Amino acid sequence: MSEYILELKGVTKTFPGVKALDDVHFQLKSGEIHALMGENGAGKSTFIKIITGVHQPDEGEIYLNGQKVDINNPRDAQKLGIAAIYQHVTCYPDLSVTENIFMGHEKIKKGTNRLLWNEMHSEAQKLLDELGATFDPKTRMGELSVAQQQIVEIAKALSTNAKIIIMDEPTASLTKSESEELYRITEKLRNNGTSIIFISHRLEDMYRLANRVTVFRDSKYIGTWEVNEISNEELIVAMVGREITQMFPKKEAKIGEEILRVEKLGKIGFFKDISFTLHKGEILGLTGLVGSGRTEVCQAIFGITSPDEGKIIFEGKEVKIDHPLQAMNLGIGYLPEDRQKQGLVLEWSIEKNITLPALDKVSHKGWLDKEKEVEIAQALAKKVNVKAKSIYDLANSLSGGNQQKVVVAKLLTADLKVIIVDEPTKGVDVGAKSAILEIMSDLASQGYGIIMVSSEMPEVLGMSDRIIVMREGRITAQLSREEASQEIILEAAMTKKRSVNTA
Template sequence: MSDILLEMKDISKSFPGVKVLQDVKFDLRKGELHALMGENGAGKSTLMKIVGGIHRKDQGTILIENSAVDITSPSAAQRLGIAIIHQELNLIPHLSIMENIFLGREFTVGRTPWIHWKRMRSEAGKYLRQLGLDLDPSMRVDELSVGQQQMIEIAKAISMDTKILVLDEPTAALTDREIDALFEVIASLKTRGVGMVYISHRMEEIFRMCDRVTVLRDGQYVGTERIADTSMDRLVKMMVGREIKDRFPKVALEPGQVKMQVSGLSQKGKLKDISFHVRSGEILGIAGLMGAGRTELAKAICGVTPAEKGTITLDGKPVVIKNPMGAIQAGIALITEDRKGEGLLLSLSVRENLALPNLDALSRFGIMERKKEDELAEDLIRRLLIKTSNGEQKVGSLSGGNQQKVVIGKWLATKPQVLILDEPTRGVDIGAKKEIYDLMNGLVSQGVAIIMISSELPEVLGMSDRILVMHEGRITGEFSRAEANQENIMHCATGGGKHVVS
């Protein structure tokens, strides 16, 4: 008897004017974690959305346990034992954890329509414990962190009788502890014969957990390799069609004068007496676990949620920033971690998104000058290598990496003196990461001061000139590039002690 759970043959799919998949093949075995890799826009999510019944294939064959199937809807996929954990959360915020887990599958008392709350609570608690979550099943989902919400999605998926589980960037918003708990669950599911597809740009995770990897490029099948028989360099070459020699192409520059000084910044329950500086031409990395206060610090500096105490100076002159407009006028720009919720208007075009923070420069007497707007969009699309049909394409239809480039582009056009990047490469493929790193190098060479917040320690270590570490709203460590390593950063990130750069 074959151990193949899922087999896809010659799958093709087009959207208006775009061929997304062409003659793609893929298979998944029982008890296997099979990585699906490729650059943003390579077709990974589209292929899995076909498996999940969200999109219909144009041609090709899908077999589940050697039987041909036509997956016409998400409910049809669910009946076949297929569950997908999407990159974007799919929860109802005002409902409880247990209501979200069993949405549409609620337990009832006998044959009555009354919900059996006690049983729902008990069953939900069982799945939460499997994931190492100490949460009350009756808590509302909007009371949870983004990482906890992601874990509820996973609990919801494993609560079904799932044979095939697709995980699309499942660890993007998780802490190290949550990632370890997830990997324990994955190992348990493998022993039960569940086949899993793992979509991720994090190479370390692929080599830590996966059995095989399939690579797509430009909507076409490139190849399948056993993880034990391949290497990071080979996978990168398969994905981008060329070698990327330096994962973190840091350019060595001598930083200039102090550009921004933050002193005694405090915010009740979030930030406690934060003081630091960043120099012109410097990349200052900020590391820490989820909930450490890194994003809160960025938002306080930029006036999104102003601090209650503390001062900020730019080039030695005090500035008072009460709102984001004040930050823009002062020359400070924030590229938020939540590009879809806070960084973009998905229903607007690439051109309109790029223009948003630059309306004053693109208007005359309060009237927008369309020619200037078009020129700005064309220039940024060309400089940032944004893959779009033109400036009028809706930004919501772009791949994650290209959406991130649009977010970066709109703030670059403001010509900031201080650029704060919060998780700049989250959900971005390795080729686009390299382009973002090259862009950062270009900015610091022009004297821009960059503050980079990242949960990926290799990125922080690879691109920073100096590193600050936060824990529970405080700075607990400061390291030069030479003395920083994962061990001493994690020591400070977990509250193990305070370290100041020598």
């Protein structure tokens, strides 16, 4: 019997155009909580998908209890006792908790294939009791909170007798007290002998829970440390690979006159009393936890949804924006959060994607001018430095970072004055990340007003001239670049406080 319950040696995985994992090593001891850290795009998700059999490695070996194993599909992983719990819970909201727990491995009576409901309900109840959950297994999944749904996912993992549980950013959308509850459950699982790989961006998660930490960067294995033997600074250097200040190419920009102001904007169930101003040349950071209403505010300004109350004032005039086209005609652009679903037509070439928001510029009276289209698309793709062979390459053949650059290029086709970027560097590798931030910084110094929605604290602190923090649909703090700090922002994002009005 090996010291390690799970061991990966020299695992490499290549996707068309990108090396997602490059000679990666990993060792998980039996009964430990092992933190896996790294920036977005460091290869963590690919790593999980290899362990859970979604992808197969091109090179390298996986050992389970010292035995070499092949994990060809998620079923194999389940049989081997490996389960994963994802950040976005993948449940069936209209089915009961019991059905969700036993999905795929229902208890059935041999011969007649009848579902053994009573057995499943009582087993589910037992699992939930063990985890300290108070809801009934017959509850509809959709009625539960995200935290409760995660408990169901954990129960599901336990019901398959998982010996190794991978948790992918489980605390990302939890409140502080819910996170505490999750820590308690995780520790309990460990005490019962389960080994846990815990993936998180939050340093506090790691300090609170993990025995050891492994860091990936740029698809490569960087190292493994005992948690109490590595300092905060060392860990950040390991993750980022250089001094963090270089990540944010913020230029000093002259802040000009007001260009956009929202007053008491509200949408029932999403946000209320949102008031702020944006000036030319300014980068306004908009942060808060996922679900705090940041995206919804931006979508209301861009005309994706319409607000129930309040005013939007653009260049001194009150405007009503019912459709993105109106926003774009005014000069407001939006870089959506989900580039694959909202930003790109994946099966289209780079060139057609870039010109989609500006078809009237590449046409005469409705007739497409292909030469002009190529000219504009090529110029913009070069400007944002898309790495591809030709502008006729399909968007889905590009890496996340290059896809994002194409979405940025789409913005540049229009004559904009205000650009709203929603999580501009989510899932983007380090190189593309600083390239995208550099473009933003350039745009600001050219006089654009920029609203940047971001969950990444260093990015918000590094790039913004002013920072607005939201919590549960309300603004809880407005800070200048000088007065902002990680602690103040976190406090405003997580704890109740009275809403602050615009100065």
